[in-house]
Amino acid sequence: MTREPPEPSASRRTSAARLWEPLAAFIGREEALGRMAEARGPWIAGLYEFLRFGMKQGWACLFGGLMVALLIGTHLFYPKGAALARYDFLTLAALFIQAMLLWSRMETLEEAKVILVFHVVGTAMELFKTSAGSWIYPEAGFLRIGGVPLFTGFMYACVGSYIARAWRLFDFRFTHHPGVPAMMVLSIAIYVNFFSHHYLYDVRYMLFLATAVLFGRTFVYFKVWRVYRRMPLLLGFLLVSCFIYLAENVGTFTGTWLYPNQYAAWALVSPAKLGSWFLLMIISYSMVAAINGVGPAASPDPAASMHGGRARQPAPPEAAS
Numbered sequence: 082m083t084r085e086p087p088e089p090s091a092s093r094r095t096s097a098a099r100l101w102e103p104l105a106a107f108i109g110r111e112e113a114l115g116r117m118a119e120a121r122g123p124w125i126a127g128l129y130e131f132l133r134f135g136m137k138q139g140w141a142c143l144f145g146g147l148m149v150a151l152l153i154g155t156h157l158f159y160p161k162g163a164a165l166a167r168y169d170f171l172t173l174a175a176l177f178i179q180a181m182l183l184w185s186r187m188e189t190l191e192e193a194k195v196i197l198v199f200h201v202v203g204t205a206m207e208l209f210k211t212s213a214g215s216w217i218y219p220e221a222g223f224l225r226i227g228g229v230p231l232f233t234g235f236m237y238a239c240v241g242s243y244i245a246r247a248w249r250l251f252d253f254r255f256t257h258h259p260g261v262p263a264m265m266v267l268s269i270a271i272y273v274n275f276f277s278h279h280y281l282y283d284v285r286y287m288l289f290l291a292t293a294v295l296f297g298r299t300f301v302y303f304k305v306w307r308v309y310r311r312m313p314l315l316l317g318f319l320l321v322s323c324f325i326y327l328a329e330n331v332g333t334f335t336g337t338w339l340y341p342n343q344y345a346a347w348a349l350v351s352p353a354k355l356g357s358w359f360l361l362m363i364i365s366y367s368m369v370a371a372i373n374g375v376g377p378a379a380s381p382d383p384a385a386s387m388h389g390g391r392a393r394q395p396a397p398p399e400a401a402s
Contacts, residue, residue, distance in 0.1 A: 114129070115129060115133075115306065129306075130305050130306045130307075133305055133306055134305045137247075137250050137251060137305065138247070140246070140250060141243050141246040141247035141250050141251075142243055142246075143182070143187070143242075143246065144178065144179075144182065144188075144196075144235075144238075144239050144242040144243070144246075145239035145240070145242065145243055145328065147178050148175065148178075148235060148236060148239055149328050149331055149332075151171055151174055151175075152171075152331060152332055152335045152337050153331065153335060155167050155170065155171060155335075156335035156336060156337070166220065166221055166222040166223060167220055167222070168218065168220055168221070168222030168224065168225065168230035168232060169222045169223055169224045169230075171230070171232040171337075172222075172224045172230065172231045172232040172235075173224075174232075175232050175235040179193070179196065179235075188242070188246070189245075189249070191245070191372055191373075192242060192245040192246060192249075194372065195238075195241040195242065195244075195245045195365075195368055195369055195372060196235075196238040196241055196242050197238075198241070198368055199234075199237050199238045199240065199241040199365060199368060200234035200235060200237065200238045201234070202237065202272070202364070203233065203234045203236070203237025203238065204226065204229060204231070204233065204234040204237075206237075206272075206275055206276075207229040207233050207234070207237075208226060208227055208228075208229050209275075209276055210275075211227070211228040211229055212227070212228070213279055214341065215340070216338050216339060216340050216341075217338065217339055218230055218233070218337070218338050219336065219338075219339055220336075220337075233338075236332070237361075237365075240321075240325065240361065240362065240365045241365045241368060241369060243321070244321075244365055244366055244369045245369050245372075248369060248373060251303035251304055251305070252303070252304045253301055253302070253303055254301070254302040254303075254309065255299060255300065255301055255302065255314070255375060256298075256299065256300045256302070257298040257299050257300065258299050258314075258370075258375050259295045259296065259299065261367070261370060261371050261374075261375070263295060264295070264363075264366075264367040264370060264371075265367055265371065267288070267291055267292065267295060267363060267367070268363055268364045268367040268368075270284075270288060270291070271288050271360045271361070271363055271364055272364055274288060274360075275357075275360075285356060285357075285360065288360055289356070289359075289360075292315070292318075292359075292360075292363055293315065296314050296315050296318075297315065299313070299314040299315070300312065300313060300314065301313075301314045301317055318359060318362045318363070318366070319359060321362055322355055322358040322359040322362050323355065325358045325361075325362075326350065326352075326354060326355045326358055329350050329354065329358070330349060330350050333347065333350055334347055
């Protein structure tokens with residue numbers, strides 16, 4: 082469910098290695114719990130796998146979950162009139178979280194690259210959208226560019242961080258996956274439309290259609306426990322977009338950013354934003370896919386066979402590099 086802890090040095094354990102000791106103990110207990118659930122029959126084993134899926138998802142959402150917790154916590158408890166503005170505190174907290182994840186090796190350098198790139202891409206879009214009046218950041222702060230606090234880039238990066246971490250934790254494999262060049266062309270078109278629709282025709286419905294054509298046959302295989310499960314990748318994009326939409330409602334409810342219809346009183350974010358997040362998911366996913374080097378793959382028989390009353394792991398499809 083998690084990465085194996087590093088081997089301690091024969092002479093001296095580092096601070097980072099000591100941090101993994103409680104995790105190693107948890108892994109041992111978790112494996113014993115899994116064997117116990119498996120021995121009690123398929124229903125208990127299925128429940129255990131469901132719980133394991135939730136725990137892996139929570140682990141993949143670590144960065145995003147911490148950022149959402151910070152939005153809520155600072156909204157409720159951050160002192161009014163503090164010398165350090167709330168937005169600046171959020172920026173420094175995001176930097177600290179990122180540094181700790183890298184130091185403890187809970188996050189890889191490859192995942193950090195995704196976060197950095199998406200931070201830049203997200204901040205550029207924020208600068209344009211706030212200047213166009215799409216939304217505002219109503220509080221003061223020093224660490225900002227124009228009307229955009231610097232922590233906002235980390236909010237976009239949470240999406241890339243989740244995808245990169247989930248890819249590793251669930252050992253993603255694919256069938257009929259489109260190539261990276263095609264995904265990049267679609268991502269550039271989506272990104273350009275986020276700007277151009279203010280002046281030209283909004284082509285998002287054409288982009289939805291192009292996404293459906295490109296990923297319509299793609300299945301993602303993910304390993305929760307013993308066997309690989311599968312689902313249409315488009316469905317995965319939609320489900321993640323729904324969770325991002327919920328997180329955006331948290332952001333506006335805490336007053337961190339506001340849409341024009343929320344200036345007088347808070348209201349739910351327009352469901353139309355769900356489509357925007359779906360398209361933004363394609364950009365984020367394409368960045369991670371480019372770093373991981375996926376491409377079209379042959380389609381195997383996905384059915385998990387049974388052997389001796391226990392599920393035997395099927396040979397997963399290989400992602401072409």
